[in-house]
Amino acid sequence: MEFLYNLDVLNSTIRLSTPLLLAALAGLYSERAGVFDISLEGKMLGGAFAAGAAAFVFNSAWIGLFAGVSLSVLLALLHGYACITARGNQIVSGVAINFIVAGIAILLGQSWFGLGGRTPQLSGPERFREITLPGAEALADVPIIGWLYSGILSGQAILVYIAFLAVPFTWWVLFRTRFGLRMRAVGENPAAVDTAGISVTWARYRAVMICGVLCGIAGAYLALGLSAGFVKDMTAGKGFIALAALIFAKWKPVNVMFAALLFGYLEAVGIRMQGKSMPFIGEVPVTAIQALPYVLTVVLLAGFIGKAIPPKAGGIPYVKER
Amino acid sequence: MKNELPKWADYILLPLINLTIAFMVAGLVVLLVGENPLEAAYILVRGAFGYGGGIAYTLYYATNFIFTGLSVAVAFHCGLFNIGSEGQAYIGGLGVAIAVLALDNFMPWWVIFPLAILSSALFGAAWALIPAWLQAKRGSHIVITTIMFNFIAASIMVYALVEVLKPAGSMAPQTRTFEQAGQIPKLDWLFEIFGSGLQGAPLNLSFFLALIMAFLVWVLIWRTKFGYELRTTGTNPTAAIYAGIPPVRTIVITMLISGALAGMMALNPVMGDQTRVELDFTAGAGFVGIAVALMGRGHPVGIIFAAILFGMLYQGGAELSFDMPNISRDMIIAIQGLVIFFAGALEHVFRPSMIRFFSRFEKPPSEPGREAA
Numbered sequence: 001m002e003f004l005y006n007l008d009v010l011n012s013t014i015r016l017s018t019p020l021l022l023a024a025l026a027g028l029y030s031e032r033a034g035v036f037d038i039s040l041e042g043k044m045l046g047g048a049f050a051a052g053a054a055a056f057v058f059n060s061a062w063i064g065l066f067a068g069v070s071l072s073v074l075l076a077l078l079h080g081y082a083c084i085t086a087r088g089n090q091i092v093s094g095v096a097i098n099f100i101v102a103g104i105a106i107l108l109g110q111s112w113f114g115l116g117g118r119t120p121q122l123s124g125p126e127r128f129r130e131i132t133l134p135g136a137e138a139l140a141d142v143p144i145i146g147w148l149y150s151g152i153l154s155g156q157a158i159l160v161y162i163a164f165l166a167v168p169f170t171w172w173v174l175f176r177t178r179f180g181l182r183m184r185a186v187g188e189n190p191a192a193v194d195t196a197g198i199s200v201t202w203a204r205y206r207a208v209m210i211c212g213v214l215c216g217i218a219g220a221y222l223a224l225g226l227s228a229g230f231v232k233d234m235t236a237g238k239g240f241i242a243l244a245a246l247i248f249a250k251w252k253p254v255n256v257m258f259a260a261l262l263f264g265y266l267e268a269v270g271i272r273m274q275g276k277s278m279p280f281i282g283e284v285p286v287t288a289i290q291a292l293p294y295v296l297t298v299v300l301l302a303g304f305i306g307k308a309i310p311p312k313a314g315g316i317p318y319v320k321e322r
Numbered sequence: 323m324k325n326e327l328p329k330w331a332d333y334i335l336l337p338l339i340n341l342t343i344a345f346m347v348a349g350l351v352v353l354l355v356g357e358n359p360l361e362a363a364y365i366l367v368r369g370a371f372g373y374g375g376g377i378a379y380t381l382y383y384a385t386n387f388i389f390t391g392l393s394v395a396v397a398f399h400c401g402l403f404n405i406g407s408e409g410q411a412y413i414g415g416l417g418v419a420i421a422v423l424a425l426d427n428f429m430p431w432w433v434i435f436p437l438a439i440l441s442s443a444l445f446g447a448a449w450a451l452i453p454a455w456l457q458a459k460r461g462s463h464i465v466i467t468t469i470m471f472n473f474i475a476a477s478i479m480v481y482a483l484v485e486v487l488k489p490a491g492s493m494a495p496q497t498r499t500f501e502q503a504g505q506i507p508k509l510d511w512l513f514e515i516f517g518s519g520l521q522g523a524p525l526n527l528s529f530f531l532a533l534i535m536a537f538l539v540w541v542l543i544w545r546t547k548f549g550y551e552l553r554t555t556g557t558n559p560t561a562a563i564y565a566g567i568p569p570v571r572t573i574v575i576t577m578l579i580s581g582a583l584a585g586m587m588a589l590n591p592v593m594g595d596q597t598r599v600e601l602d603f604t605a606g607a608g609f610v611g612i613a614v615a616l617m618g619r620g621h622p623v624g625i626i627f628a629a630i631l632f633g634m635l636y637q638g639g640a641e642l643s644f645d646m647p648n649i650s651r652d653m654i655i656a657i658q659g660l661v662i663f664f665a666g667a668l669e670h671v672f673r674p675s676m677i678r679f680f681s682r683f684e685k686p687p688s689e690p691g692r693e694a695a
Binding site for chain 1: 351354355356403405452456460461462463465466467469470471473474477478480481484485609612616648649650652653654655656657658659660662663666667668669670671
């Protein structure tokens with residue numbers, strides 16, 4: 001039972017939640033502004049690939065991050081063009097982007113590095129290293145606080161801190177700034193925003209671009225923080241779990257963090273559950289734990305534990321003056 | 323200005339333009355990888371249609387895509403986006419496995435095959451039932467629920483293959499190999515008419531089943547009362563309710579049909595080729611179905627052609643990766659994405675400009691008036 005709450009699992013939870021959190025926040029911006037995005041997966045994968053490739057070529061994790069974010073933003077703009085300007089079906093566009101990235105990333109990776117689509121193993125400055133927070137060593141022996149601060153909070157890569165700081169920041173942007181108000185408004189009632197003389201198109205494009213930035217960071221964290229390089233299919237459905245987390249959190253930033261932590265925890269525990277027996281239940285198949293985030297999301301969507309109501313104008317392209 | 327394209331332009335010209343642009347972008351990627359796109363295209367087409375075995379393989383892949391394409395298209399007509407064809411096909415494989423593993427020791431193939439069809443359709447439909455019901459009754463977005471169900475299906479199949487169906491003492495997560503009676507006969511006689519064998523290609527009877535299903539889907543959608551209700555619900559749900567069409571029933575039945583069609587796809591790879599259920603045997607065919615349905619404009623004839631096109635890409639792509647190691651089969655996934663993007667997401671970019679183009683050749687109506695949209 002100890003593996004359910006020991007330091008190792010909790011550490012791992014933080015690490016595994018980070019890409020989910022970033023991607024879910026990315027989705028939050030986009031969907032709050034009325035653009036459904038199931039291409040979180042593709043953007044993350046693209047970000048991971050660009051980050052892995054650039055970090056290796058330029059020998060710097062920061063350039064890798066920049067490349068990952070840039071590619072992801074480009075993909076977001078593509079999605080934005082299809083959904084906002086061309087008024088296409090947002091789901092179709094998202095599906096398309098997922099496939100385009102999955103195909104082209106491997107193709108380019110293979111032709112550039114000849115490793116079957118992987119990017120070369122990264123090391124040293126090409127990766128984001130763990131940072132020890134100030135005072136972590138001094139506090140290590142203090143009960144509880146030391147365990148929490150030195151054991152779990154300290155010693156993560158910088159992108160982890162960025163991800164968790166993005167939560168209050170997102171809350172602030174969304175609920176305390178003019179931009180956030182407009183963004184939420186275009187997701188609920190774009191016609192009203194338009195009447196007020198504010199550009200629906202521009203508000204949505206900005207939201208979509210922020211979505212791209214966050215997905216890019218998530219991808220860069222996968223390739224440069226969590227692992228040492230890009231491998232084929234490395235997102236492995238994380239974009240969809242993030243989507244699930246977003247729905248599970250009912251499109252609210254702080255809830256998103258808890259949902260991401262929960263799903264990250266399930267993933268961390270799932271890995272360690274193999275062949276272990278639980279009291280009362282017996283041996284739980286790993287696959288059941290892996291499927292749990294999806295099952296939970298479906299149950300929530302069904303309205304059995306509260307109701308998840310998406311932004312009202314989500315999925316509908318805005319047409320000025322019918 | 324008329325708001326519609328001539329039929330031939332809608333069904334043939336527009337998809338061709340979309341496809342050409344998708345291929346041009348793909349050609350750029352090929353250039354980027356340092357190969358000659360024209361040469362690549364030549365190798366691809368030769369690999370898919372240049373010899374008997376190639377054609378047979380192309381049609382084998384096309385069989386999968388006809389099933390999944392029809393599955394996606396039926397749901398589309400009802401205004402539902404079923405991304406879950408992949409999971410429904412995967413669970414359909416479980417249905418096939420149960421039917422075959424129970425019977426293949428003492429029944430002939432012509433008894434097992436129909437039962438396996440039923441079983442696969444039933445399992446596929448069952449997997450579509452919950453998302454359908456949730457959409458119809460509780461308004462849960464079917465796109466999200468079907469995505470989630472794809473992942474749940476994957477987990478269930480891993481569990482089923484590793485813990486339940488794997489024969490004792492075996493390491494590989496797959497069922498035992500089916501007996502002869504659990505296999506669908508190959509179509510070698512068909513190819514011998516043309517003086518060529520199948521040359522090892524697994525093209526089998528389920529190809530004809532796919533064609534029959536395409537015909538039945540056409541009958542269903544355009545020649546039955548339910549098809550009319552389905553299309554009405556898809557075009558204007560509010561009007562459908564006013565017309566007395568029960569929305570819940572229509573959505574659920576449509577999704578059951580969609581799931582059944584996806585489930586039947588499992589027959590082809592499982593009973594026709596691998597003769598056992600393997601992990602990930604669907605290999606993304608459910609998602610190809612989205613591209614096929616969009617390119618085929620939701621019409622069964624279009625779907626058959628689009629499926630053959632994607633069959634060509636899969637088969638030719640395999641040969642291409644052999645001749646040009648730089649262009650792996652991932653290229654096909656990219657092309658698939660590009661087709662979905664140009665034919666689906668950018669639909670409203672190409673169509674209006676084409677309508678404008680065609681309306682130039684039309685005589686202006688003598689009495690200007692608003693056309694019904």
